[in-house]
Amino acid sequence: MPDTAGEREESLDVIERELTAFARRARAAAARLHPELPLVSYTLLSHIDDRQGCRATDLAAHYMLDKSTVSRQIATLEKLGLVERHPDPTDHRIQVLHPTEAGTQALASTQASRHAAYQQRLAEWTADDLARFAEYLLRYNAAGGASTPGTGTPL
Amino acid sequence: MPDTAGEREESLDVIERELTAFARRARAAAARLHPELPLVSYTLLSHIDDRQGCRATDLAAHYMLDKSTVSRQIATLEKLGLVERHPDPTDHRIQVLHPTEAGTQALASTQASRHAAYQQRLAEWTADDLARFAEYLLRYNAAGGASTPGTGTPL
DNA sequence: ATAGGAGAGTTGTAAAAGCCAACCATTGGA
DNA sequence: TCCAATGGTTGGCTTTTACAACTCTCCTAT
Numbered sequence: 346m347p348d349t350a351g352e353r354e355e356s357l358d359v360i361e362r363e364l365t366a367f368a369r370r371a372r373a374a375a376a377r378l379h380p381e382l383p384l385v386s387y388t389l390l391s392h393i394d395d396r397q398g399c400r401a402t403d404l405a406a407h408y409m410l411d412k413s414t415v416s417r418q419i420a421t422l423e424k425l426g427l428v429e430r431h432p433d434p435t436d437h438r439i440q441v442l443h444p445t446e447a448g449t450q451a452l453a454s455t456q457a458s459r460h461a462a463y464q465q466r467l468a469e470w471t472a473d474d475l476a477r478f479a480e481y482l483l484r485y486n487a488a489g490g491a492s493t494p495g496t497g498t499p500l
Numbered sequence: 501m502p503d504t505a506g507e508r509e510e511s512l513d514v515i516e517r518e519l520t521a522f523a524r525r526a527r528a529a530a531a532r533l534h535p536e537l538p539l540v541s542y543t544l545l546s547h548i549d550d551r552q553g554c555r556a557t558d559l560a561a562h563y564m565l566d567k568s569t570v571s572r573q574i575a576t577l578e579k580l581g582l583v584e585r586h587p588d589p590t591d592h593r594i595q596v597l598h599p600t601e602a603g604t605q606a607l608a609s610t611q612a613s614r615h616a617a618y619q620q621r622l623a624e625w626t627a628d629d630l631a632r633f634a635e636y637l638l639r640y641n642a643a644g645g646a647s648t649p650g651t652g653t654p655l
Numbered sequence: 656a657t658a659g660g661a662g663a664g665t666t667g668t669a670a671a672a673g674c675c676a677a678c679c680a681t682t683g684g685a
Numbered sequence: 686t687c688c689a690a691t692g693g694t695t696g697g698c699t700t701t702t703a704c705a706a707c708t709c710t711c712c713t714a715t
Contacts, residue, residue: 349627356630361618362550363637364522366563369543370641371523373564373702385672388524402692409528411674416694418672438681438692463516466643474636475511481633482518488621527673540701557663566703571664573701593663593710 382455386422389415393428394444394452401440427451537610541577544570548583549599549607556595582606 382390389404396403405415419442422428427448433439444452467475537545544559551558560570574597577583582603588594599607622630 353627353630356627356634357615357618357622359634360622360630360637361614362546363634363641364526365543365546366641367519367637368523368526369563369565371519371526388520400692408524410672412693413675413695414673416692420694436682436692440693460512460516463512466640467512467515469643470639472508472511475508475515477632478636478640479511479514479518481629481636482515482522484625485621485633486518486521488624538700555663565701567664568666568704569702571666575665591663591711595664 382427382451386418386425386427387452387455389418390422390427390444390448390452391456393442394449397443398441400442422448537606538576541573541580541582542607542610544573545577545582545599545603545607546611548597549604552598553596555597577603 388408392404392407393399401415401419402412404410404419405412408415419428419430423430427445429443429445430440431443433441470478543563547559547562548554556570556574557567559565559574560567563570574583574585578585580602582600584598584600585595586598588596625633
């Protein structure tokens with residue numbers, strides 16, 4: 346495998362194509378995985394659980410979503426009894442978000458099936474390959490933060 | 501790096517988390533990347549260009565989309581003058597898809613900015629790492645097809 | 656031949672998820 | 686004290702998708 350410019354280009358193309366394909370499939374797959382809990386809500390709920398006491402604005406920023414979108418998602422989650430909103434005593438603009446007992450449970454069950462799916466899918470891989478793949482993904486995602494905001498928005 | 505079960509689990513967790521993170525951000529990022537060409541259509545157009553003469557069903561299968569979704573997307577692309585449909589002479593059920601001249605051009609310009617984004621993002625990577633990452637992604641995505649249909653829908 | 660099933664696409668309908676803009680309430684300085 | 690900034694909600698609208706019912710074409714087994 347020579348380190349030529351051509352090889353590089355080719356790998357880049359493959360990465361671009363496959364990541365895109367993955368992104369396209371992800372939604373469909375995730376939607377089926379747990380129809381009870383509306384995909385996006387799951388994502389947000391997961392984040393709320395992760396960083397207990399976060400605010401709607403945090404979610405919007407982290408996922409590049411509009412305020413209004415998050416607002417409605419939260420409303421849905423609350424209606425489903427999965428999250429609670431407590432007004433911040435020190436600042437009455439803020440709503441502090443927490444998962445309810447039911448929310449924590451729903452999350453656990455969803456995470457379980459997700460984990461099982463991955464486990465099955467990657468069953469054939471060697472531990473070494475898994476480790477390297479994991480490392481590459483980490484590296485790829487970590488690169489996202491900085492860069493020139495105006496220029497190319499990396500996928 | 502010992503080949504223990506613990507290592508394996510850890511890698512799995514990372515992969516799961518990072519792929520999910522990628523998927524969540526992908527849409528927002530992709531939407532901003534090239535607002536002219538309706539994002540989803542871009543994906544399909546790209547595939548059509550890649551495998552000239554593919555059918556709508558191929559697209560649906562590859563991206564896990566419903567027939568109807570693809571049908572409408574194609575219709576849009578055709579209305580925009582970016583793809584042409586030719587009836588297959590040997591089988592009148594089939595519509596063979598080809599990009600038009602305009603389609604090829606639109607694609608080229610979009611691909612250019614996407615490619616630039618990836619190039620920038622992966623600039624630091626060695627050719628070897630890129631090659632391996634590409635291979636892993638291929639392997640990961642390829643695994644999707646078979647598996648037990650009823651069981652866990654892998655992300 | 657021919658009836659029935661499988662495959663490719665289209666259309667009707669409904670829902671999810673997103674954005675933008677206008678809006679209200681609170682807060683923390685000039 | 687007034688006013689810009691911050692957090693959140695609501696209204697209106699578009700895009701993207703799925704499911705189901707339907708048409709048309711092809712193939713195969715009787």
